[in-house]
Amino acid sequence: MKKTIIILASSILLVAFGKSSIQKKEYIQTKKSEIMTSENRLQIENLLAEYQKALVNSDAKLAQFLYTKDGIFMPTEAPSGVGKEEILKSYEFVFSQIQLDIVFDIKEIEIEGDMAFAVTNSEGTVHILANGVKAPESNRELFVFKKVSGEWKIARYMFNKTSAK
């Protein structure tokens, strides 16, 4: 990662060399902010990949870890999990009922300072543990993220279905 930044920074300086002082400053500023944005974007994509892993592996502790301290989990037809303790319990309950095999498709990520959001779709199968039934599962998700101590976390998360069952 550091190497990439150094190479990118060198390229910026080289290109900026042929421009006026004000142009140079503006060019470097724009490039810097582009690098920042793509760094943040990558971190959020990784966070979503980790979240998918937590769901697929029924790992409630990992799911909990990915939230901010004041995080809120708002699953369809279930009460909100507010804060780390309740979030852990919510996921433990979910994973005691079902096993998920799903993949997230990221539709968009938008970032503003230390806040961001993403819209995703998830598709796959749900295995209902009580009766062994496996069925198709698909949802649409809205995530709000916050950057806390340099790390992106899930701050608010809601999902619902795009059609009646």
Added chain:
Amino acid sequence: MKKTIIILASSILLVAFGKSSIQKKEYIQTKKSEIMTSENRLQIENLLAEYQKALVNSDAKLAQFLYTKDGIFMPTEAPSGVGKEEILKSYEFVFSQIQLDIVFDIKEIEIEGDMAFAVTNSEGTVHILANGVKAPESNRELFVFKKVSGEWKIARYMFNKTSAK
């Protein structure tokens, strides 16, 4: 509103008068940002009040007006309405099926630059137009807002139920 700002600004200057130059600068900066935040908060509260009005009056045009150009409406068990055209059609369809009499309870609003989010609950009754049945209706909402040309708009909006029907 202008009067309030002038009074607040005068109070800031008066209080700042007794402090050192750096303290004064910091104090004014903090107070300015507090006023900005509460101004933004008020505008978002007004936006949510307008949205409630759109729902209660079955006013699809008003609902549409409250979204950003690239807005996305993600209602439970229905496809996403993406962009102004689809958003209007989605609300027109909803209002052709049901009439809502609900009140929003704002749980929280958080703002970062030109992005913000809110979690709300809504409660009231739904009148199903096809059969005349009236039933209790309650939902939990996650709004993402964007400030466009100085005005807060709904950028993304999803809702779901907190318990099975």
